[in-house]
Amino acid sequence: MIDSKLQEMQSIVTKTFKDVAGSSTKVMVLSIPLAGKRRQMARGIQRASGxxxxxxxxxxxxxxxxxxxxxxxxxxxxxxxxxxxxxxxxxxxxxxxxxxxxxxxxxxxxxxxxxxxxxxxxxxxxxxxxxxxxxxxxxxxxxxxxxxxxxxxxxxxxxxxxxxxxxxxxxxxxxxxxxxxxxxxxxxxxxxxxxxxxxxxxxxxxxx
CATH class of the missing domain: 3.90.550.10 (Spore Coat Polysaccharide Biosynthesis Protein SpsA; Chain A)
Structure with a gap:
């Protein structure tokens, strides 16, 4: 997702996972300056562990x-x-x-x-x-x-x-x-x- 939508999406994800999976579920929301699927995927891949x-x-x-x-x-x-x-x-x-x-x-x-x-x-x-x-x-x-x-x-x-x-x-x-x-x-x-x-x-x- 693009940077301008980050706060909005963070609030949506926080509420959704708190209602569905409980407050212990951890979700990280990441953003990039300009929209683009491959760049967005790369951002997530670089922050992933395991x-x-x-x-x-x-x-x-x-x-x-x-x-x-x-x-x-x-x-x-x-x-x-x-x-x-x-x-x-x-x-x-x-x-x-x-x-x-x-x-x-x-x-x-x-x-x-x-x-x-x-x-x-x-x-x-x-x-x-x-x-x-x-x-x-x-x-x-x-x-x-x-x-x-x-x-x-x-x-x-x-x-x-x-x-x-x-x-x-x-x-x-x-x-x-x-x-x-x-x-x-x-x-x-x-x-x-x-x-x-x-x-x-x-x-x-x-x-x-």
Whole structure:
């Protein structure tokens, strides 16, 4: 978030977590001068602690045992990143709209594709940024931070989207392996767009 919104967001977060999780929950709100997803991510990464960092979008729901199952994959020293399977989060009693149906179908096809390719030859097309875990030493490295925040298309246009595809390429280039945790207890759910804006998402993902 940008600096001008810091105090407002701090008050919202403080009230929310006090009501939901109790006053003992600790949340740090960080800001940067100018808006930009990759710069915002870099700010958080640089302030994080621990040997494993988990990145997550704000439109996902985690199952209770997600973190233990993600961490289990890092018992193999060569693993640098771990992704999850995903399904669409919709109300169980509501009929799917056309856009929700298309999004849900895409997620199910993706689950099959990434699970199979990762099992067969270790390949991963992209570790989705909706929820993904990395070894901290990879993301906190100064070379990564610099490349991540200075990624230009055709040497002229600074890229801000496609953060998950960039990190996936980075891990490949540095010799790390990646895993998809296919255990059902680690499958996240994500809120899908119920409007034609879903098509705009597809275009953005294709460009990334």
């Amino acid at each position: 040997s494993i960092l988990v990145l997550a979008d704000d439109d996902v729901l985690w199952p209770p045992m997600l973190l233990p199952y993600l961490l289990a994959c890092f018992e193999v020293p060569e693993v640098g990143g771990v992704g999850t399977r995903q399904h669409a989060h919709v109300h169980p009693d509501a009929a799917l709209s056309l856009w929700q149906y298309l999004a849900a179908r895409r997620l199910e096809k993706r689950n099959i594709s990434i699970s199979a390719s990762n099992y067969i030859d270790g390949g991963v097309t992209c570790l989705s940024g909706r929820t993904v875990a990395y070894r901290a030493e990879i993301l906190t490295d100064e070379a990564f931070i610099s490349a991540f925040t200075h990624d230009y298309w055709r040497g002229r246009y600074l890229l801000d989207s496609g953060d998950d595809t960039f990190i996936t390429r980075w891990l490949y280039s540095k010799g790390w392996t990646m895993k998809i945790q296919t255990e059902p207890n680690a499958e996240i759910s994500t809120i899908v767009v119920d409007s034609p804006k879903y098509l705009q998402q597809l275009i953005r993902w294709a460009r990334n």
